[in-house]
Amino acid sequence: MIRIQSFSAGYGAGAFGIEIEDLTLKRGEITTLIGENGCGKSTFLKSLAGILPYRGHALMDGEEIADLSPKARAQRLAYLPQSLPAPRMTVRTLVSHGCFSRAGITNVLSEADLRGIETALRETDMTPLSDRLLGKLSGGERQRAYLAMILAQDPDYLLVDEGTSSMDIAHRRKTMELFGRLTQRGKSVVTVSHDLPLSFSISSHIFIMKCGKVVLSGTPEELADQPERLREILGIALAPSRTDEALYAYELIR
Numbered sequence: 225m226i227r228i229q230s231f232s233a234g235y236g237a238g239a240f241g242i243e244i245e246d247l248t249l250k251r252g253e254i255t256t257l258i259g260e261n262g263c264g265k266s267t268f269l270k271s272l273a274g275i276l277p278y279r280g281h282a283l284m285d286g287e288e289i290a291d292l293s294p295k296a297r298a299q300r301l302a303y304l305p306q307s308l309p310a311p312r313m314t315v316r317t318l319v320s321h322g323c324f325s326r327a328g329i330t331n332v333l334s335e336a337d338l339r340g341i342e343t344a345l346r347e348t349d350m351t352p353l354s355d356r357l358l359g360k361l362s363g364g365e366r367q368r369a370y371l372a373m374i375l376a377q378d379p380d381y382l383l384v385d386e387g388t389s390s391m392d393i394a395h396r397r398k399t400m401e402l403f404g405r406l407t408q409r410g411k412s413v414v415t416v417s418h419d420l421p422l423s424f425s426i427s428s429h430i431f432i433m434k435c436g437k438v439v440l441s442g443t444p445e446e447l448a449d450q451p452e453r454l455r456e457i458l459g460i461a462l463a464p465s466r467t468d469e470a471l472y473a474y475e476l477i478r
């Protein structure tokens with residue numbers, strides 16, 4: 225698990241900051257951060273990923289994340305940012321980068337790594353596009369290419385910031401099923417999403433942020449039981465879907 229205690233991070237004096245007193249990201253669970261634009265969701269993930277410094281504690285299976293070398297951190301934790309660059313390389317080369325945290329000084333990939341790359345391409349439906357340059361992919365295809373990269377990385381914790389926002393509905397669902405399989409293998413997926421019905425339907429736990437703080441958290445069932453509080457924070461509430469044919473287990477209600 226990742227245990228967050230007396231945690232703060234941000235962008236310097238007077239600028240935006242987040243403060244989180246106590247929060248646990250459990251192994252084997254999908255956890256989702258939700259909240260309005262600018263409430264600090266990405267700031268939180270960036271600080272766990274080592275892109276922003278933090279104060280306080282973020283203990284990953286007992287070890288302070290900030291004390292780990294980038295390589296040691298990358299062996300256990302992967303981060304998919306919201307905006308994904310397109311350096312001049314093919315999808316397959318990008319995906320192979322996921323393995324470099326395990327490679328030795330010569331950066332030679334093992335047979336297992338090569339198999340992992342093919343599996344990651346297959347699981348994201350990117351095999352047919354594997355020789356294409358990143359700059360020649362659509363937005364959703366680029367998200368799938370980066371997702372394949374962190375699958376090849378094979379970390380215990382996957383931090384995914386709006387990683388399916390540009391995907392078509394079929395790939396979005398497929399990715400959610402993939403996240404479900406990863407958690408069954410004991411991995412932990414932490415997502416940020418504005419797709420509330422989807423988030424409520426797949427998450428074990430949800431944290432709602434506002435103005436840099438976690439203002440409400442719980443299981444989807446627990447949160448759906450507090451419609452007035454959800455309306456107060458999000459301007460909208462959720463309830464279990466009323467028909468069996470509904471795409472998701474929860475739907476938005478006014």
Ligand SMILES: Nc1ncnc2c1ncn2[C@@H]1O[C@H](COP(=O)(O)OP(=O)(O)OP(=O)(O)O)[C@@H](O)[C@H]1O
Binds near residue numbers: 240264266
């Ligand atoms: N590099 C930066 N320097 C200063 N302020 C920043 C920087 N990046 C983000 N911010 C500010 O920090 C706040 C939180 O941003 P953050 O990206 O964490 O929000 P978010 O909850 O992920 O929002 P969204 O839903 O729009 O992605 C915002 O007010 C944003 O303007």
